[in-house]
C-alpha cells in the first residue's frame with residue numbers, strides 16, 4: 653500500500669491559494685491539495701498557484717494538485733499532469749469525467765502515468781472516480797481501482813462531481829459500495845481517498861472503513877467550497893479525524 657500514513661487515516665485539505673494553505677497549516681493536515689472550484693470538482697489551478705502553495709508548505713507535507721474533471725483527451729491529460737508536477741505537486745489527481753469505457757479509461761490513465769514516469773518520476777498518480785458518475789454516463793467507481801492499478805497509479809479517490817447541496821458522498825453512494833471501494837483499493841495495492849462534500853458527521857461513519865485519506869473542502873469553508881477556508885473548521889475536522897482515527901486503527 654502506498655499510503656504515507658499506514659497506521660491511520662490522513663487528512664487532506666483542499667486549498668485555492670497560499671493564503672488558504674497558511675490557514676490550513678495552523679491545524680494538523682497531512683496533505684495540502686490544490687484545486688480550483690471555479691473549474692469543477694477536481695478543477696485545475698494555475699501552475700503559479702501550485703508553486704506558491706508549494707513554497708509555503710513545509711517540505712515534509714506533500715502537495716497534491718487536481719488537474720481537472722478530465723474529458724477523454726489523453727494528450728491534454730498527460731500535458732496537464734506534467735505541468736502540475738513541474739509546478740510543484742508530487743501527487744497528481746485526474747478525474748475520470750470523459751472516459752466512458754474501460755478502454756478509454758486505460759488509454760487516458762496510461763497516457764498520464766507514462767508521461768509522469770518519464771518526465772516526473774518522483775510524482776504519484778491518483779485516479780479520481782465519481783460516486784455520481786451515473787448522472788453523466790461515466791465509469792462506475794467500483795470498476796476504477798483495478799484499472800488504476802493496471803496503469804500503475806498510487807491511489808484512487810472517490811469523489812462527487814456535482815457539488816451542489818445534497819450531493820454528499822453518503823447521500824449518493826451506499827456505505828456498502830463505499831466500503832467495497834476502499835477494500836478494492838487495498839486489494840489492488842492502492843491507497844484509498846474518500847471525498848465528496850463530506851461533513852463533520854461523516855467522519856465517524858467513514859473511519860471504520862479505514863480509508864487512507866479523507867478529503868475536504870466544502871466543510872472547511874465559510875459558505876461552501878467557493879468560500880474562504882475557516883481555520884476553526886479546519887481545526888475541528890483535523891481533531892476529529894486524529895481522535896477517531898487512532899481509535900479505529902487500534903481496533
Ligand SMILES: O=C[C@H](O)COP(=O)(O)O
Pocket residue numbers: 666685693694811812815847848849850867868869870871877
Ligand atoms: O479532493 C477533495 C474534494 O474534492 C474535497 O472537496 P469537497 O469537500 O468540496 O467535495
